[in-house]
Amino acid sequence: MGKILDAFADGSLCVEEEFERRSPEHMELSEKACRLQEELEEKLNDEERELLSDLVDTVYEECCSYAQNRFIHGYRLGVLMTMEIFDEQDTYIME
Numbered sequence: 297m298g299k300i301l302d303a304f305a306d307g308s309l310c311v312e313e314e315f316e317r318r319s320p321e322h323m324e325l326s327e328k329a330c331r332l333q334e335e336l337e338e339k340l341n342d343e344e345r346e347l348l349s350d351l352v353d354t355v356y357e358e359c360c361s362y363a364q365n366r367f368i369h370g371y372r373l374g375v376l377m378t379m380e381i382f383d384e385q386d387t388y389i390m391e
Contacts, residue, residue, distance in 0.1 A: 311367065333348070333352065336348060
C-alpha cells in the first residue's frame with residue numbers, strides 16, 4: 297500500500313495545516329484575536345470571563361465542525377471527479 301494510504305488507515309495522516317505554514321495575514325488575524333480576547337478578559341469579572349470562555353469554546357467547536365464538513369464534502373467531490381475520469385478513460389484509447 298502507498299504511504300498516504302497507510303497513514304490514512306492507521307490514523308496518522310496529518311490534514312491540519314501547521315501553524316508555521318499559515319499566511320502572514322492569517323497569523324496577523326490570529327494574533328489580533330488573541331490580543332482582543334486578553335484585553336476583554338481583563339475588563340470582565342469572573343462570571344463574565346466564564347461566559348466569554350464558553351463563547352470562545354463554542355465558536356471554536358462550531359468552526360471545527362464546519363471545517364470537518366467542508367473537508368468531507370471536498371473529499372467526496374474529488375472522488376466523484378476521479379470516478380468520472382476513470383469512467384471515461386476508454387475514450388482515450390484508439391482502436
